[in-house]
Amino acid sequence: MNKTKIILLLAFVIPMLFSFQCNESKNKETKSENITASKQKKDSTKTTLTGLQKLLKAYPNFLDKADGNKLYWKDGATMIYDDGKEKTHEEKLENADIEDMISQEYVMGAKWSEPPAKNFEPGRIRYEPFFEKMYGNSQSAVTSNLTTINWFGTSVQVSTINEVDKKFKAVMEDLEKLLEKYHKYFKKTAGTFNYRKIFGTDRYNAHAFGIAIDINTEYSDYWQWDKSMKYKNRIPFEVAEVFEKHGFIWGAKWYHYDTMHSEYRPELLFN
Numbered sequence: 001m002n003k004t005k006i007i008l009l010l011a012f013v014i015p016m017l018f019s020f021q022c023n024e025s026k027n028k029e030t031k032s033e034n035i036t037a038s039k040q041k042k043d044s045t046k047t048t049l050t051g052l053q054k055l056l057k058a059y060p061n062f063l064d065k066a067d068g069n070k071l072y073w074k075d076g077a078t079m080i081y082d083d084g085k086e087k088t089h090e091e092k093l094e095n096a097d098i099e100d101m102i103s104q105e106y107v108m109g110a111k112w113s114e115p116p117a118k119n120f121e122p123g124r125i126r127y128e129p130f131f132e133k134m135y136g137n138s139q140s141a142v143t144s145n146l147t148t149i150n151w152f153g154t155s156v157q158v159s160t161i162n163e164v165d166k167k168f169k170a171v172m173e174d175l176e177k178l179l180e181k182y183h184k185y186f187k188k189t190a191g192t193f194n195y196r197k198i199f200g201t202d203r204y205n206a207h208a209f210g211i212a213i214d215i216n217t218e219y220s221d222y223w224q225w226d227k228s229m230k231y232k233n234r235i236p237f238e239v240a241e242v243f244e245k246h247g248f249i250w251g252a253k254w255y256h257y258d259t260m261h262s263e264y265r266p267e268l269l270f271n
C-alpha cells in the first residue's frame with residue numbers, strides 16, 4: 001500500500017465508520033425512546049384498565065363494563081373514570097374522581113407500612129356519586145336499604161346493598177372464633193350507620209351509606225383526637241384481618257388514622 005492509498009483510506013473509510021456508529025447509536029436512542037413511550041402508554045392503559053376492572057369485579061350487580069375512560073352501569077348510566085385534573089391530596093379528598101379513589105393501593109395483610117407515609121390512605125378518597133348511586137343519594141334512600149343486625153348484643157343498622165349485611169355477619173362469625181384476648185376490641189361498637197357529613201367538610205363518609213363500623217373506642221386512636229398527628233394503633237391486626245377477609249378496609253392503614261374504623265370497599269382488596 002502506498003501513501004496515497006493510505007490517505008484515501010483514512011479520508012473515506014474512517015468518517016464512514018464513524019457515521020455508521022453515530023447512526024447506530026442514534027437509532028438505538030430513537031428505539032429506546034419509542035420503547036419507553038410505548039411502555040408508558042401501555043402502563044397508563046394498564047392502570048386505567050386495572051382500576052376499572054377492580055371496580056367491575058367488586059360490584060358485579062351494578063357495573064356492566066368499562067372501556068377507555070368510561071364506566072358503564074347496568075342501568076345505562078355512565079361515569080368518567082379520570083377527569084384528567086392534577087390535584088393535591090386535599091383536592092383529591094374534596095373533589096375526587098373514580099381514578100383518584102383507587103389511585104392508592106391498599107396493602108392487604110399484616111405487612112403494611114406502619115406508620116403510613118404522609119397522605120397515604122387508600123380508601124379515604126371517595127368519589128361520592130359512586131356510593132350515592134349504589135347505597136342511596138339521600139337519608140331516606142339510604143335508610144330504605146338498611147337492615148338491623150345484632151353486633152354482639154348491640155343492634156346496629158347496615159346496608160343490604162351488595163349484601164353488606166351478610167358480609168358483616170360473616171365478619172362476626174369469624175371474629176367470634178378469635179382467641180378470647182381479642183374480644184374486648186370488637187364486641188363493643190361505637191356505631192355503624194350515621195347520616196352525617198364529615199366534621200368540617202361537605203362530604204359524607206362511609207357511615208352515611210351503612211357500610212362502615214367503628215369498634216371499641218376505648219382501645220382506638222383517631223387523628224382528630226390527637227392534633228399532633230402522631231400515629232398510634234392499639235387494635236391488633238388479627239381483628240382487622242377478619243374484616244379484610246370479607247371486603248372491609250381498615251382505617252389504621254391511613255395516614256389520617258382511624259383505627260376503630262372499617263368500611264366495605266372490596267375494590268381496594270384486589271391486588
Ligand SMILES: [Zn+2]
Nearest residue numbers: 212213214261
Ligand atoms: Zn368510622
